[in-house]
Amino acid sequence: MTHLASLFDSGLTSDIVFSSPLLATAPSSENAPMILAGVLLSLVFIYLASKLGGELSKLVDLPPVLGELVAGVIVGVSALHLLVFPETGAVASDSVVITILQKIAGLNPESIGKVFASESEVISVLAELGVIILLFEIGLESDLRELQKVGSRAAIVAVVGVVAPFVAGTVGLMLIFGMPTIPAVFAGAALTATSIGITSKVLSELGQLKSTEGQIIVGAAVIDDILGIIVLAVVASLAKTGEVDILNLVYLIISATAFLLGSIFLGKFFNQSFVAIAEKLQTRGKLVIPALIFAFSMAFLANAIHLEAILGAFAAGLVLDETDKRRELDQQVIPIADILVPIFFVSVGARVDLSVLNPTSADNRQGLVIAAFLIVVAIIGKVITGWAVFGQEKINRLAIGIGMIPRGEVGLVFAGIGAASGVLDKPLQAAIIIMVILTTFVAPPLLRFAFKQEAGKVAENQI
Amino acid sequence: MTHLASLFDSGLTSDIVFSSPLLATAPSSENAPMILAGVLLSLVFIYLASKLGGELSKLVDLPPVLGELVAGVIVGVSALHLLVFPETGAVASDSVVITILQKIAGLNPESIGKVFASESEVISVLAELGVIILLFEIGLESDLRELQKVGSRAAIVAVVGVVAPFVAGTVGLMLIFGMPTIPAVFAGAALTATSIGITSKVLSELGQLKSTEGQIIVGAAVIDDILGIIVLAVVASLAKTGEVDILNLVYLIISATAFLLGSIFLGKFFNQSFVAIAEKLQTRGKLVIPALIFAFSMAFLANAIHLEAILGAFAAGLVLDETDKRRELDQQVIPIADILVPIFFVSVGARVDLSVLNPTSADNRQGLVIAAFLIVVAIIGKVITGWAVFGQEKINRLAIGIGMIPRGEVGLVFAGIGAASGVLDKPLQAAIIIMVILTTFVAPPLLRFAFKQEAGKVAENQI
Structure with a gap:
């Protein structure tokens, strides 16, 4: 009542x-x-x-x-x-x-x-809680030791995946389309994003989250997320004042690194107390509530130091993955994710405005031409990252590259900030949005294809 | 990102x-x-x-x-x-x-x-979604056939539990405290409420939800919820215009009855299609998402026809309880309830303002005297309902009566409407709030006591 x-x-x-x-x-x-x-x-x-x-x-x-x-x-x-x-x-x-x-x-x-x-x-x-729970679940399903093993390779994939599309996009827009520097830099920056949510969900659906390729992609997407925060800070400050705020840049780099390494380091001690607490509790939700207190606290902390809430949730999942309660917790998080995660993906789709694809508007036509260029750069710039991985010969390089393609909601944030700051004209805005839509929608089927294609060849590399 | x-x-x-x-x-x-x-x-x-x-x-x-x-x-x-x-x-x-x-x-x-x-x-x-999920879960755990068996007894408990405190409260306030009719009627109406959320949660925690007493209490609380809507409509219209809107009264009675009976009747057909659909689905959340679509639709429908959303969720749970998927669904709803239900109870507590108990204010002192009277009526008026149950001799009548005591958030709604409409003066407002707080907090331990006390005597009546 x-x-x-x-x-x-x-x-x-x-x-x-x-x-x-x-x-x-x-x-x-x-x-x-x-x-x-x-x-x-x-x-x-x-x-x-x-x-x-x-x-x-x-x-x-x-x-x-x-x-x-x-x-x-x-x-x-x-x-x-x-x-x-x-x-x-x-x-x-x-x-x-x-x-x-x-x-x-x-x-x-x-x-x-x-x-x-x-x-x-x-x-x-x-929807936000949905993607937080999704990244918590991905963290729970990821193996910290495996991630550490692929750490340096993931870092290279992330860096190449940021530098290559950024340089190619910016230079191309300036040389081919005669665009001024600042909008070209902004569009280049929008090309650097990777949607960790979409990529990791597809990996999970394909059962490839725990493969070496899957862990490299997830690791690279996390690092890309941090790089993206830094790139955005740089270009937004550039767009606003014409110069780069070095102090803020240094702050972001230090805080991001400290947060991820610190949480993993402290997590090893916290693990024991978490299990001890969960075993003493007797009322309903004795496992899932302490886990969510931890995950939401980490998400809040990450948000508070100007990182992303989802990074905190991912780190919390990684830490709790190391406990004995992992399997039981995983089981209970599944229905919670089942009801929250779809809200995120449906919302991302619902926010996409397809009217930018309508070629009867002159702005859109010009945008479609620029978009074609951006899409090519966006796909090639990420696909090549697979070949930046050193070491193992039998790794599925195509899958890694494709895994980095979807820009998703992250690309929309770049486009939105650019539009609001007045740096991007209508055709360029439309072009960025079309690039985001296409890379987001093309990646899941391509990723599935890439894993099926080479499934036999790389089976021995999988865990 | x-x-x-x-x-x-x-x-x-x-x-x-x-x-x-x-x-x-x-x-x-x-x-x-x-x-x-x-x-x-x-x-x-x-x-x-x-x-x-x-x-x-x-x-x-x-x-x-x-x-x-x-x-x-x-x-x-x-x-x-x-x-x-x-x-x-x-x-x-x-x-x-x-x-x-x-x-x-x-x-x-x-x-x-x-x-x-x-x-x-x-x-x-x-918090609202929490109490909706709670009532859905209570519905899932309740047995429709058992509820139908106790139906007429539950109806008597509910009616006595509305009439007795209403009459005693209103007449008492008028005779003992010399109060005018309209505020006395309003305070009497606030005495009729029963918090189905609190009562059913305690029953579930005591493992008594499926006992005959438990099912009578839940059934009576549901009926009380409907009666409460009707009583509130009457007194609010009385407070506003000085007369009763008969047309609206008839509408409420018909729609409430039609909704509950209709959903249970149609539910018997819907059951089969629900199971058939859930068995065909192959993606994650294949059971819990269709169940929530049904529960939220029913909650929306109940809300739309001016009943309570929680009544719809309860009816949805009752219907799905009849399917083969019941056990599996129950298992998946538990973690969802675990994370949402506490938000409701903590919020109810957080909204309680204990400053009305401070005796240094003159209004509060007067309020405390009236409160003492209201509390006595509130407890006796509900406890006697147990003895209104006919038939079975060995039933735990005390437990049934106590189960109806907590006014919870429902009582606060009455007090709030009375306060906002200007019908209640400060002392009477404070008295109603104190009555609500006390009945809410005293019922859980009393209920536990009542079940323990007579546990042996009534064991044979339990299912």
């Missing part, structure tokens, strides 16, 4: 509002029942989309996550408008969820905007 | 905002990284409180949920301010979470309020 308040938003006694300062009244503001209704309906749409997309994708032998992304595009701003977000320029009346609520409850005009904003906020945070 | 944006909120390039209408940029607004950080930190506090409280409670042989509620009070508005909500009158500067974010990130004054509001909104919705 927590939503008795719904009676009062429906016109029955609509001037009674919950604002008594004396006490905790309804669980939230006067719009709370409508916000909850909006979140429930959005989740139903998200889950339906993720299952339909994932299953269809699986049926035609493609990675399920690709289907979830495509289903996200279909329910999102590009088509059905079942799931839209204010940041894509959508307003409340664009949202089918809000339209349905409106029909049912007759919201007043002031409430509509608030309900839309709050409902979108909640779904966005749930 | 979804939170690259955090760099830009930290003063580095703070005038670059994410507002490009062309494309989906950052996963949310410019405050998104801070909102996520706030949610992560709040969740860490909530989980720490729930585990500390739950485990300590278990150590002294009390139900863990009582410890979670008390821990919520300690971290909430009454003491530590680690978890505060705008609806209790708290502002951003009251929140320790916001103060920490402020110190770390140097939020600008405009952002602070927005981050506080959004972060609280997200935690409130997570």
Whole structure:
């Protein structure tokens, strides 16, 4: 009966509002029942989309996550408008969820905007929690010793995968398209990103997460994530002031390195106390709650020192992977990931605006030409990273290179910052977005192909 | 790297905002990284409180949920301010979470309020999802046939538990305290509530959910929830216009009955298709995602027809309990409940403002006297319901009566609406809140006592 308040938003006694300062009244503001209704309906749409997309994708032998992304595009701003977000320029009346609520409850005009904003906020945070849990799970499934073994090779893959597309993209845009330096640098920077979420999910679906190639890709994607934070800081500062903030750069490099090494080092001591605590607890959630306290604390810490929350969650997973409770914990994290992770992938798809592909707009046509160039650089610049790996001869170099291709949500962040700072003109913005979309959607099937192709040849290298 | 944006909120390039209408940029607004950080930190506090409280409670042989509620009070508005909500009158500067974010990130004054509001909104919705999952789980653990068997007895318990405290409370306040009719009726109405969440959680912790007594209590609490909606509609309309809206009353009674009976009836057909669908799916979450689609749809539907979302979730659980997948589903819902349900109980505790117990204020002193009367009526009025059960002689009547005692969040909703509508003066408001707090906190240990006391005598009645 927590939503008795719904009676009062429906016109029955609509001037009674919950604002008594004396006490905790309804669980939230006067719009709370409508916000909850909006979140429930959005989740139903998200889950339906993720299952339909994932299953269809699986049926035609493609990675399920690709289907979830495509289903996200279909329910999102590009088509059905079942799931839209204010940041894509959508307003409340664009949202089918809000339209349905409106029909049912007759919201007043002031409430509509608030309900839309709050409902979108909640779904966005749930999506963030989804990718945090995903990276925690990937950390749990990764082997720290194996990662340390591939560490230097992963670092080379990451560095080559940042330098090659950046140089080729920037120089190409300046020489071929006669672009000024700053926008060219920005577009080059957008080419450096790798979506660790999409790549690691595909690897996990292919059962390749624990292969040497899989661990090199995950390790490289983590390092790429850190490099990406640094590159973005540099280009954003360049775009804003025309110069680079060296002090901030040094701070970022030191804090990122200290965080990852520090958490792994301290984790070895923490492991023992975690198991000891979990074994003493007697109430429900005795394993999963302490694990989440650790994961969320690390995610918060990473966020607080201007790194990414997902890096903290990944480090937490790596640390807990070393404990005896690993298998039991893994088992319990699965259903939690199952309900949160699809929210992330469907949301990523839903935010993609396919209208940039429409060739009837002049900006888009010019953008499509630049996009063709960026896509070539984006793919070649990452695929060659596989051949930067030294040592082992029988490694699946193609798979490693392809694993680094998807730009995903990370590429969209670059494009968004560039657009907002006024550095990128419309055609270049559109070109970057098209590059991001294409690299994201092409990588999962290609990765599957690469692993199948060389499955026999490299079997002896796998763990 | 979804939170690259955090760099830009930290003063580095703070005038670059994410507002490009062309494309989906950052996963949310410019405050998104801070909102996520706030949610992560709040969740860490909530989980720490729930585990500390739950485990300590278990150590002294009390139900863990009582410890979670008390821990919520300690971290909430009454003491530590680690978890505060705008609806209790708290502002951003009251929140320790916001103060920490402020110190770390140097939020600008405009952002602070927005981050506080959004972060609280997200935690409130997570708490709501928690009680929805709890009732879904209770539904899964309840047996529909057993509930039907106890149906008429549960109905009698519910009706007596509404009528007795309402009449005794209203008449008592008018005769003993000389109170006018409308506030007396409102206070009487607040006495009718039963918190299904708290009661069913305690039953589950005591392993008594499937006993005849447990099923009567759950059934009666569900019916009480529906009666509560009707009672509230009546008194709110009375408070507002001085008369009762008969049409709305009839609508509520019909829709509630139709919803519960209809969902159970249709559920028998839906069962088969659910199992058939779940067996065809091949991707991750193949059981839990369809189950949540069903549960959230039912919760949305219940909400949409002005019932409570938790009633829909309970009905969905009852329906799926009848399938072959029941056991497997139950297993997967446990970790999900483990991470969401504590958010609800800690939040309920955190919203309780203990300052109404301070006897140095004159209003509170008067309130304490009225509270003493209300508490007596609240407890006796519910305890006698056990003796309203006909039929079986060896049933644990005391346990049934005690099971109906906790008013929990439901009582707070009544008090809040009364306060906001101006019907209740300060002493009466305080008295109702004290009654709610006391009945909520006293019921779990009493219930445990009642079941232990008569455990031997009624063993033969248990399933």
